[in-house]
Amino acid sequence: MSEGSGGEKTEQPTPKKLQDAAKKGQIARSKDLGTAFVLIGSAAALLIFGKMLALSVLTIGQRMLRLDQKDIFETNSMFSAWGEVGRELAWPMAGIFFFILLAAFIGNTLLGGFNFSWEAAGPKASKMSPLKGFKRMFGLQALVELGKSILKVAVVIGVAYLLLNVFFMDIMALSLMSEPNNIESALYFLGWLFLGLCASISIIALVDAPYQKWNHVKQLKMSLQEIKDEHKNSEGSPETKGRIRRTQMQMSMKRMMQQVPTADVIVTNPTHYAVALKYDQGKFRAPAVVAKGVDEVAMHIRKIANEHKIPVLESPALARSIYYTTKLDHPIPEQLFAAVAQVLAYVYQLKMYRKGKGSRPKNLAKELPIPEDFRH
Incomplete structure (x- = not known):
């Protein structure tokens, strides 16, 4: 059989091949896309709940730095103070954690969808093989990851430098402000700086997500012979289908008689x-x-x-x-x-x-x- 007709993997994977791969945990995933969503979600949560968090921190600082006679002689005053701290931080921290969890779920399921596989979660001998580990370290995928890491560092440094130049005078002016405005403004600037840095990661994600999709399909490509074998196995051989039809006809004939x-x-x-x-x-x-x-x-x-x-x-x-x-x-x-x-x-x-x-x-x-x- 010639390579072009059966051995070379030139055909797109069939739905069954994709489904079988998903059962094994082999789906298109972009770590950079998930990371970008988590970071941007964290920055957005900080911007939304930053003022509430700043006021809560201010209230906690005032409570902890205030000491009266009752606190000195009350043995449970420390525990009650910690209870107040928990109540102050509960709502802003709950909102921030909710945004981060939602962003993490969306970012990790946007490409490839939601998928859980016990087979992928189980231990594999191939993952512990030094030879295969060496191939992963110096293979094409490793070079791609190295290139992405260098690009990330360059983009983040460039964006950070740009943002610091834009907000430098405003950041320096924080020392002249009184509380609680200085705390609110500091968190505001921190949120926007953080959002800008996180948005820079999304540039990498926009490149990585299509690549991971393309690489996933490439790894699952099939030869013409594999497609024929899959069709034969799923539909059954002509001899088997013939026997089934004959059996069905015999049963139908018996019922009719x-x-x-x-x-x-x-x-x-x-x-x-x-x-x-x-x-x-x-x-x-x-x-x-x-x-x-x-x-x-x-x-x-x-x-x-x-x-x-x-x-x-x-x-x-x-x-x-x-x-x-x-x-x-x-x-x-x-x-x-x-x-x-x-x-x-x-x-x-x-x-x-x-x-x-x-x-x-x-x-x-x-x-x-x-x-x-x-x-x-």
Whole structure:
């Protein structure tokens, strides 16, 4: 087999290949994207809850630096003070932690979606192999990570220098401000500086996320032979499908033959076609086909009918018409009501005659009222 036709992995991974890889924990993930979301979420939380946090810190500082006679002689004053600290910090810290957790979840599931795999969490001997570890340290992926790290440092230093130049005079002016404005302003500047530095990381993430997606698909690419093998394994080999179809047909044929003894009449061609009709007023408004077949199947239907003394009538046109227009266990079409009614009336009169309750019926008409578009 040539390499281009089967060995070379040139085809996009199939949905099954992607699903199997996800079960093993192999999905596209960008650590830089998750880190950028966490940092930006932290900065946004600091900007939103910074003033509340600053006021809480100020209140805590005033409480801790204030000492009165009650605090000196009260043995539980330290514990009560810590309780006040917890109450002051509860709401701002809860808001900040919520933003960070939400940003972490979004950042780590934005690329590849939410996925958990026990197989990926389990220990693997390959991860402890020194040889494979050496390959990871000096492989292409390691070079890419080294390049990203150098780029991160350069971008962060550049953005930090730019932000310090922009806010330098405002930061220096903090020493001239009185509390609590100086604390609020300090946290405000800190939040914006932090947000600017975090936003610089997002530049790396915007490059890394598409690369990780492309690299993930590249690692899962398949050869034409792999696609054929997957299709064969999922759909089953032609031999297996053939055996299944034969088994299904045999089971269906057996069920159909079991219905023949319940029929009211068998209409034949007389040799090539046979259909078994049953009129169950509680189930259908018209006679239904409980069995039908051609050649050997038709012969078997007639044999079972003779064994159970089911009337067998020859009407070639009607037999072919019912065979081609009516499915198993379905009532006959309305256009054939008149023809089938004559057949059932003849069968009923014949049964009465055999019981000695009536005269012998006239032979069934050779030409039954069958519409032209129902003749086959």
